[in-house]
Amino acid sequence: MLRIKSLTMQDFGAFKGEQKFELPKEEGVTVFYGENMRGKTTLLNAFRFALFGKIIGRGRRSVSFHDMINWEARADGVRSFEVRLALSHAGAEYRLTRTCKPKSGHDAPTGHEDYVADYYLERGGHILPPQQAALEIERILPEQIARFFLFDGELLQEYEDLLYSDTDMGPKISQAIERILGLPTLTKSRDTLKAALDRAETRVALAAQGDQKTREYGNQLQNLVEERTVLTGDLFRHEKDLEDLRARKVAIEDDMRRKQRMATLLEKRDRLTDEVSELQTEITKKQEAITAAMSPAWAAIIVDKLKLTLARHLEREVELQSAATRAQVLHSLSKGHDPECPTCLQTVLKDAQTKIRAHLPDVDAGTEDDRNRELAGVRRQIDAINAQLETTNPQALRLLWSDFEAHRRSIYSKRGEIEEIKKKLTGSSEGEIKGLQREYESNVRQTAALENGIAETNGKLIENAGYRERLQKRLDKLAGGEMDVERRRRDLASTLHDMFNQSVGVYREQLRRRIEADASSYFKRLTTEEDYAGLRINDTYGLTIIHRDGSDIPMRSAGAEHVVALSLVAALQNNAQLRGPIVVDSPFGRLDGGHRARIVETLPEMADQIILLVYEEELPPARAREALKGRLKSEWTLERKSARHTELAQR
Structure with a gap:
């Protein structure tokens, strides 16, 4: 059983000078309250640095040792920091001290590579030889399984990879799970x-x-x-x-x-560049269309006169066509070729035909030819005017010019955006x-x-x-x-x-079933959704939420992922060969009030020693005291002294 007794920091991150806190001997929960940028993640990293000599920032990236020296202390000439961790394990008392200082010959260090971290381990007051100290630390808490004892919300989110065989992180987490469960021995x-x-x-x-x-x-x-x-x-x-x-x-x-x-800006710049190129191509096409439309554009100033002339020609066409048709009908009836009227299709009696012949004036063949020639001429003029009107469309030309100008404005706007992006890159x-x-x-x-x-x-x-x-x-x-x-x-x-x-196969299957049962039990206590029946485990220890009708819940939110991950951590603590404290940073960021309350109530059962790093809006002190009651053993505040100086204060 691993227990943390105290942690001492010297000019580590936001904590200037020497600052120390001791944890209660009793089993229960200790809460550290601190606003953003006050040092909660730094506290988590203090444990990590003492044990493994590593400091991890956002995105799981390593943080430079140079950046972890307290800013105010560094301005005063300090060039090192130290973390001391007092703990007990398997009946023995340990004191682990890890120091970071500039390498020999680097009097003015500027980056991570200019520093060296060293440590020594005391057991029962005696300093152990380096090789034995390394073996003892590996036995106390192997780094490969530390993720189940020291974690934050971001690390919990990675456990979703256990559901998918094609991820790179999933197999590593699976190996860590099997290690904490003792499978490597077999x-x-x-x-x-x-x-x-x-x-x-x-x-x-x-x-x-x-x-x-x-x-x-x-x-x-x-x-x-x-x-x-x-x-x-x-x-x-x-x-x-x-x-x-x-x-x-x-x-x-x-x-x-x-x-x-930056990648998003680059992608946007490239997209805008492509759009500008496409717009320029469209502008070229618009210019060609405008050039073609401009050649007959002169007729736009006489379009009204053209329309008036067209109307007169159409009227004249009707007159000439009517006269030609009337003459043709009358001549046909007067000759007696057909007793039916070609217009109304009724039979014309012979007496009527005789009267028509009597009254029908003689038509000069030349007059008829003149009329036909005039009719043909009128029709040619109508066709010519229609053709001119079709190519003379002021509205279409205005639309072409409008599109052309819109494209130019769009190019100008997009080039402006590109220039702004270039300034940021x-x-x-x-x-x-x-x-x-x-x-x-x-x-x-x-x-x-x-x-x-x-x-x-x-x-x-x-x-x-x-x-x-x-x-x-x-x-x-x-x-x-x-x-x-x-x-x-x-x-x-x-x-x-x-x-x-x-x-190995039999034992692995037994472990998986035990983890599934325990994780399901915790999950049903932590979730507020009554329709969820539990969790189902896969071959890589990924957990799927099961509806009470037996079907899988395929999609789940980030908050649900947190609840599942915490259920897995609790199940692993129940079945691990090594039991130890849980130190968790901001575990409630994506959870609603109902889930927060249930998790806080259940936390003391997940491990004998729980250290919560939260801000007050995330877990109000009054709510924590009400939920935990006698299991809340200690409260601390990360007090702001300045933007670069935080101090620990016990409530």
């Missing part, structure tokens, strides 16, 4: 037996080579064993390279998130962002290549194992003498390895 035993089995197979191959009857099989088996050794070495190397690539990818993604504003920041993007793309390509290589190597190892198994069976039929002894050793090592290999 897997290391299995791996040790696998090494023993490999050695036994090598000895079988060597024994077979010494026998004339089995020499050929022994040579083949030895070749396969050597091939397996090479393939295994390649696999380990590739997996290490892949782990490094994935870690670098996470770091690049963190840097890209920090530079997201520097060449170095743009270069960094593009460099990160190139490195990220390269990382993705290398990762894919390594994953393919690992899959290919695993395939070759499977083939190798198949060949070795078949050769072993052949050798077993011919075995004798020394080979019998080596074969029995191999069979024993194989049996033990198979037993431990199966045990």
Whole structure:
């Protein structure tokens, strides 16, 4: 059982001079209240620095040691800081001191690389040798599992990656979970037996080579064993390279998130540049259309006269056409070619036809030809005027000019935005962002290549194992003498390895089911949604919310993610080989009042020692006292002395 007794800081971050707090001996909750920028995250980092020599900022990025020296103290000439942590573990008392100071020869340090951090560990008042101290710290709280004891809301959000197999962070969290649950003890035993089995197979191959009857099989088996050794070495190397690539990818993604504003500005600048180019193309098209529309534009000043002339010509066309039609009808009736009137289609009696012939004046053929020529001329003029009017459209021309001017104004506006963006960008920041993007793309390509290589190597190892198994069976039929002894050793090592290999699977499944049950129990106590029945765990310890009808809840909010993550942390504390304090920074930022109240009430049951770093609006003191009652053991305030100076004060 790990318990924190006290923490002392010397010129660390916002805490000027020496400042110390002691935690109550009783089990319960200690709350530190502080407004934004007062030092809550610095307190969390004080624990992290003392234990591991690391300081983490927003986006999970490392913070420069140079920036962690108290600003006012640095102005007074201070060039170092120190954190001392007093704790107890397994019945022993420890005092861990870690100091950061400039490297030798760096009298005026300016950056992280100019500093060195060193530590020493006391147990029972005696300073331990460096190697033993390192082993003791690893035993007290391994860094790989520290995320389940020291965390903030941002770290809780990462647990969502456990639901997805294609994330880089998910596998690392899964490994940390299995470590805190003690699974590596069993897997290391299995791996040790696998090494023993490999050695036994090598000895079988060597024994077979010494026998004339089995020499050929022994040579083949030895070749396969050597091939397996090479393939295994390649696999380990590739997996290490892949782990490094994935870690670098996470770091690049963190840097890209920090530079997201710059990246957004760059993206906006590039988009605006593309839009300006498209507008310029459209302007060219508009200019061509305006040029084509301007050639007949002169007619716009006489368009009214054209329309009046057109109306007169249309009237004259009707008159000429009517006269021609009337003459044609009368002549047809007078000749008696057809007794029906071509207009009304009624039969015209002979007497009527006779009267028509009597009254019909003689029509001069020349007059009729003149009328037809005039009619044709009038129609030609009508067509010409219509054609001119179609190409003479002042409204269309005005629209073209209006679009042209709108495009020009838009280009001017967008170029103005581009200039403003350029003022906010520097060449170095743009270069960094593009460099990160190139490195990220390269990382993705290398990762894919390594994953393919690992899959290919695993395939070759499977083939190798198949060949070795078949050769072993052949050798077993011919075995004798020394080979019998080596074969029995191999069979024993194989049996033990198979037993431990199966045990790993069985134990892992048992752990997953225990975690699922405990996490579900905590989740139902923490959530305010009555329709949720619990949580379902996957192979990587990711937890899915289950509705009471048995269906999954596919989408969940950031607040729900926090509740699920806290349920997982509580379940791990219940089942871990190592139990210790929980130090959590601003855990309620995305939660409503109902969830906050339930979490505060349940926190004391998650661990024996809880340290909450909150601001008062997040968890009002009166509400904390009401919810925790006797389990609230201590309250502290981060008091502002200046923008660069905070002091601890117990309430």
